[in-house]
Amino acid sequence: MEGTKKISDAVAGDYMVNVDKSFFYSKPDEYSKQRSYLIKGNIVSFNLDGVAVGNWVFVQYRNKSGNDTAGYIKLSNLKKL
Numbered sequence: 001m002e003g004t005k006k007i008s009d010a011v012a013g014d015y016m017v018n019v020d021k022s023f024f025y026s027k028p029d030e031y032s033k034q035r036s037y038l039i040k041g042n043i044v045s046f047n048l049d050g051v052a053v054g055n056w057v058f059v060q061y062r063n064k065s066g067n068d069t070a071g072y073i074k075l076s077n078l079k080k081l
Contacts, residue, residue: 015059015078017042022078024071028056036069044078051075 017038026032038044038061050058055075062068 011080012045012047014043014045014081016081017044017077018079019077022073024069024073025056026071028052028054028058028072032072034071036071038073038077043081044073 017040020040021037022039023037024034026034042061044059044061046057046059052058052072056072057075057078058070058072060068060070
């Protein structure tokens with residue numbers, strides 16, 4: 001489509017964290033790092049509404065205790081399931 005720009009290679013669905021630690025960010029940039037993070041093997045999901053320029057994705061994660069954490073993480077830290 002003319003005039004449109006691809007902002008990411010992301011595809012909606014479930015992903016597994018593929019790095020030891022993947023920190024959450026409050027905004028899709030390196031300057032808004034939060035204390036919370038995911039660890040290798042955690043499963044997250046997102047839809048295309050959560051994709052931001054620069055291959056950032058807004059994900060939600062529910063831990064075993066049922067607590068939800070949400071924020072931006074780098075798509076490069078995830079592997080599509």
